[in-house]
Amino acid sequence: MATEMRFDFHGQPLGLRLSRGFVPTLKEDPADAEVVSHKLLIRAGFIRKLAAGIYSMLPFGLRSMRKMERIVRLEMHRAGAIELLLPAVQPGELWKESGRWDFYGKELLRFKDRHDRDYIIGPTHEEVITDLARREIRSWRDLPVNLFQIQTKFRDEIRPRFGLMRGREFVMKDGYSFDADEDGADKSYRAMYEAYAKIFQNCALKFATVEADSGAIGGSYSHEFMVLAETGEDGLVFCDCGYAANQEKAELKDYPTLPPEDASLALEKVPTPNRRHVPELAEFLKVPEGRIIKAMLFESGEGPVMVLIPGDREINPVKLKNALGGTEPRLLTPEEAEKLTGAPMGFVGPMNTNIPVVADHGVKRMGGGVIGAGELDQHYLHARLDRDFTVGRWFDLAQAGDGDPCPRCGKALSTKRGIEVGHVFKLGVKYSTAMNAVYAGADGQERPLIMGCYGIGVGRTVAAAIEQNHDRDGIIWPMPLAPYEVALLPLQVQNAEVAAASEKLFQDLMDLGVETVLDDRDERPGMKFKDADLIGYPLRLTISEKSLAAGQVELKRRDTREVTMLNLADAAATLRRLRDEGLGAK
RNA sequence: CGGGGCGUGGCGCAGCCUGGUAGCGCAACUGCUUUGGGAGCAGUGGGUCGUAGGUUCAAAUCCUAUCGCCCCGACCA
Numbered sequence: 001m002a003t004e005m006r007f008d009f010h011g012q013p014l015g016l017r018l019s020r021g022f023v024p025t026l027k028e029d030p031a032d033a034e035v036v037s038h039k040l041l042i043r044a045g046f047i048r049k050l051a052a053g054i055y056s057m058l059p060f061g062l063r064s065m066r067k068m069e070r071i072v073r074l075e076m077h078r079a080g081a082i083e084l085l086l087p088a089v090q091p092g093e094l095w096k097e098s099g100r101w102d103f104y105g106k107e108l109l110r111f112k113d114r115h116d117r118d119y120i121i122g123p124t125h126e127e128v129i130t131d132l133a134r135r136e137i138r139s140w141r142d143l144p145v146n147l148f149q150i151q152t153k154f155r156d157e158i159r160p161r162f163g164l165m166r167g168r169e170f171v172m173k174d175g176y177s178f179d180a181d182e183d184g185a186d187k188s189y190r191a192m193y194e195a196y197a198k199i200f201q202n203c204a205l206k207f208a209t210v211e212a213d214s215g216a217i218g219g220s221y222s223h224e225f226m227v228l229a230e231t232g233e234d235g236l237v238f239c240d241c242g243y244a245a246n247q248e249k250a251e252l253k254d255y256p257t258l259p260p261e262d263a264s265l266a267l268e269k270v271p272t273p274n275r276r277h278v279p280e281l282a283e284f285l286k287v288p289e290g291r292i293i294k295a296m297l298f299e300s301g302e303g304p305v306m307v308l309i310p311g312d313r314e315i316n317p318v319k320l321k322n323a324l325g326g327t328e329p330r331l332l333t334p335e336e337a338e339k340l341t342g343a344p345m346g347f348v349g350p351m352n353t354n355i356p357v358v359a360d361h362g363v364k365r366m367g368g369g370v371i372g373a374g375e376l377d378q379h380y381l382h383a384r385l386d387r388d389f390t391v392g393r394w395f396d397l398a399q400a401g402d403g404d405p406c407p408r409c410g411k412a413l414s415t416k417r418g419i420e421v422g423h424v425f426k427l428g429v430k431y432s433t434a435m436n437a438v439y440a441g442a443d444g445q446e447r448p449l450i451m452g453c454y455g456i457g458v459g460r461t462v463a464a465a466i467e468q469n470h471d472r473d474g475i476i477w478p479m480p481l482a483p484y485e486v487a488l489l490p491l492q493v494q495n496a497e498v499a500a501a502s503e504k505l506f507q508d509l510m511d512l513g514v515e516t517v518l519d520d521r522d523e524r525p526g527m528k529f530k531d532a533d534l535i536g537y538p539l540r541l542t543i544s545e546k547s548l549a550a551g552q553v554e555l556k557r558r559d560t561r562e563v564t565m566l567n568l569a570d571a572a573a574t575l576r577r578l579r580d581e582g583l584g585a586k
Numbered sequence: 587c588g589g590g591g592c593g594u595g596g597c598g599c600a601g602c603c604u605g606g607u608a609g610c611g612c613a614a615c616u617g618c619u620u621u622g623g624g625a626g627c628a629g630u631g632g633g634u635c636g637u638a639g640g641u642u643c644a645a646a647u648c649c650u651a652u653c654g655c656c657c658c659g660a661c662c663a
Contacts, residue, residue: 024596026597026598026613027597027598027613027624028597028598028612029598030597031592031597031599031655031656032592032655032656032657033656034656034657049655051654051655052654052655052656158587158660159658159659161656161657277662277663278662278663294662294663296661296662296663297663298661309662313662314661314662315661315662316661317661317662320661329661330661331660331661331662331663332663337663344663345663346663347663348663372663399662489622491622492621523621523624524620524621524622524623524624524625525621525622525623526621526622526623526624526625527623527624527625528622528623528624529622529623529624530623530624531624533623534624542622544622546622554622
């Protein structure tokens with residue numbers, strides 16, 4: 001009886017004969033890939049590079065992406081969002097209106113059409129959706145509205161790297177909510193937050209939700225969804241009390257510093273030949289690093305500024321940016337710093353300076369310490385705050401890390417690394433005000449729409465799944481994202497019995513709705529095993545003359561590498577059950 | 587944008603310093619053998635050496651320009 005192909009609800013085939021598939025696997029690592037997900041996606045035949053940061057999705061890569069998209073769609077719809085599709089190409093006019101034409105920088109890919117009009121390829125769609133909303137949403141009766149799309153974006157990154165983790169062209173789910181009031185907006189935000197948590201649960205990924213930097217927009221807040229992986233680009237802090245934040249954002253209150261020195265100690269100028277950096281200065285002066293006050297000069301939106309921080313602490317650039325009014329602070333070059341202060345790099349200090357001084361709270365608790373003397377090879381000992389130098393404004397500027405006190409409960413924080421795969425953001429009225437997107441309230445008054453925006457990196461989640469789940473043989477797909485769930489490996493394809501048993505299993509599995517690859521290639525067993533491990537099918541069934549003689553087939557789980565023998569007669573049903581367990585709660 | 591590196595059959599690389607007929611492994615194709623962890627033997631095909639200019643009797647090799655790709659950095663005084 002001929003095997004009959006089956007298809008799922010979305011029109012995707014439930015089965016594939018590998019001999020007719022397009023899955024070009026590589027034995028060796030590609031030369032131009034660095035991170036593991038990039039290497040494995042290429043080696044396993046999921047993607048191929050076309051240009052820097054631009055990839056073709058091969059059939060298996062596309063299947064994993066499509067599965068991710070399905071999971072996203074389902075939860076979006078459950079949460080009441082509605083799918084649409086906005087144009088990728090957008091008129092520059094809209095971006096000029098929102099102010100981002102000048103603000104967004106070179107990441108925004110711009111070009112002109114034949115009439116010399118400005119266009120861009122969308123890196124995100126706030127402008128387009130806001131334009132749509134202001135045209136179509138008239139009254140409070142139309143609200144709330146929550147719209148999303150899954151679409152290819154383009155961001156001309158300075159340095160694309162890490163394959164699908166940070167491409168220039170990438171697929172993103174972006175959603176936007178519109179509400180009449182703050183309560184409604186908070187409700188929309190909450191619904192998206194919960195939907196996101198379900199999405200990453202449904203992907204069977206280990207993830208965390210953290211408070212994220214909300215930028216310079218007052219009153220707004222945001223959360224990031226991070227897939228936990230050693231190789232993640234973001235540092236995260238956690239507390240037993242439930243507090244979790246991106247290091248960029250994590251508050252640091254009253255962390256311990258050295259107590260103030262004896263107030264009777266007089267200011268003392270000491271030579272510090274060529275000791276520019278905190279560690280060498282501390283060693284030379286025989287003082288702890290925490291006794292030194294580090295001074296750094298930045299160019300901010302309001303001119304140059306001197307930033308003070310305890311010597312054993314690092315400045316958190318995002319906190320500094322927010323403290324200085326939202327423009328990206330730029331560290332002055334040694335030449336600029338010397339020109340400005342007269343002191344060479346490493347000897348700049350806050351005494352008798354006319355540059356505005358801001359400082360981290362920790363400096364206040366130190367009460368003073370070692371400072372640069374403002375001239376070459378000289379520092380001051382026992383400099384005291386308010387006696388010898390003053391600070392204009394105080395901020396929380398230090399980076400929180402392992403062991404620092406939790407801002408909620410004071411217990412010690414721990415750190416992990418993660419990959420940002422989702423971000424929910426309460427926008428407020430930033431775009432609706434800039435673009436005059438208003439609705440008529442019940443009282444007839446016009447008010448700006450209150451917006452939220454919500455993004456998921458679809459391709460990045462697929463890559464993050466690999467960063468989190470792999471071994472030296474290849475990918476270990478979580479069931480929900482695997483391109484196919486089961487691989488059938490007939491070891492002797494020319495043996496009639498093996499072939500017949502494999503065909504029957506192939507048909508039975510498809511009939512049971514299990515996504516199955518039949519590796520019907522006339523290849524040696526070793527090659528089939530290696531490919532199956534590399535591609536990372538969660539379940540593998542080996543059909544051989546040997547085991548078939550006993551009426552059995554061999555099952556191997558990719559995650560635990562556990563091997564069990566199954567009776568041929570109920571193998572398909574067992575696989576179906578294991579598949580369903582692997583899919584978890586839906 | 588700054589620094590470093592690399593472009594040589596489909597993939598991974600050697601050859602370049604010291605100019606002289608373009609090589610290796612894998613892959614592909616044919617045949618025989620083999621068949622539970624990327625097989626063995628024999629044979630075959632496939633390369634404007636990124637591109638353009640220059641030097642030279644002669645350029646993959648030296649020089650210049652250019653394009654592409656990768657890595658590091660672009661906050662830690």
